[in-house]
Amino acid sequence: MTRARKTTRRPDRIAIHRARVNIDLGLPPAYLNIMAIREIITVPDPRLKEESRPVEGGVTDEIRALMDDMLETMYAAPGIGLAAIQVGVPLRVIVMDLSGEDEDPQPRYFVNPEILETVEDTAPYEEGCLSVPDIFDEVERPVRCKIRYLDYDGQQIEEWAEGLYAVCIQHEMDHLSGTLFIDYLSRLKRQRAVDKVRKAQRQKSRSQAA
Ligand code: NI
Numbered sequence: 001m002t003r004a005r006k007t008t009r010r011p012d013r014i015a016i017h018r019a020r021v022n023i024d025l026g027l028p029p030a031y032l033n034i035m036a037i038r039e040i041i042t043v044p045d046p047r048l049k050e051e052s053r054p055v056e057g058g059v060t061d062e063i064r065a066l067m068d069d070m071l072e073t074m075y076a077a078p079g080i081g082l083a084a085i086q087v088g089v090p091l092r093v094i095v096m097d098l099s100g101e102d103e104d105p106q107p108r109y110f111v112n113p114e115i116l117e118t119v120e121d122t123a124p125y126e127e128g129c130l131s132v133p134d135i136f137d138e139v140e141r142p143v144r145c146k147i148r149y150l151d152y153d154g155q156q157i158e159e160w161a162e163g164l165y166a167v168c169i170q171h172e173m174d175h176l177s178g179t180l181f182i183d184y185l186s187r188l189k190r191q192r193a194v195d196k197v198r199k200a201q202r203q204k205s206r207s208q209a210a
Helices: 010-024 061-076 164-176 187-209
Strands: 081-083 093-097 107-118 122-129 132-142 144-150 156-162
Touching: 010 061, 061 081, 061 093, 061 107, 081 164, 093 164, 107 164, 122 164, 132 164, 132 187, 144 164, 156 164
Parallel strands: none
Antiparallel strands: 081 093, 093 107, 107 144, 122 132, 144 156
16 A cells, blocks of 8 residues: 655665664674565556465465565555565565654564454545555545454464554455455546556556667
């Protein structure tokens, strides 16, 4: 997911995140760059319609490496949430960071997340998505939801999400079942969004080829 108003300070976050992961691994920062920015797929890529499958065998180093790459990719974009299918990996894995511009990074990791309960109250929020770049529109969702997931260390967490956290986790969970936020808009708006992204991508690849 992306914020309607884009921020520019994200490169710092990549540096802080890299330094932290290297410290966790007992490595001096900057000696080893183990993370990689992956390509984010965009509409109308058919993979975005796929159902993602659960991670089996718990949160392994391989899954953590995927989440590290996803977080770095998300910070670089910049975005506030990213599902694995957006980098072409059909697994039920999500990363997120909802911290404000002047706050320290607060990465969150979700493996096999589930929504256990939602409240009846709904509210609109202007959403954006890294797989539908530069398109923003209001989506109405429940204001609170109870979720269960495994975190970076494989611990099971159960908690209520509200505010932007509730919006973002529902948006990202939708990706795991092949649903995009534009699927909630009218058919005309959705088609316009896909056409606009496709055109922008074509222009981008043309200018890269030139
Ligand atoms: Ni999205």
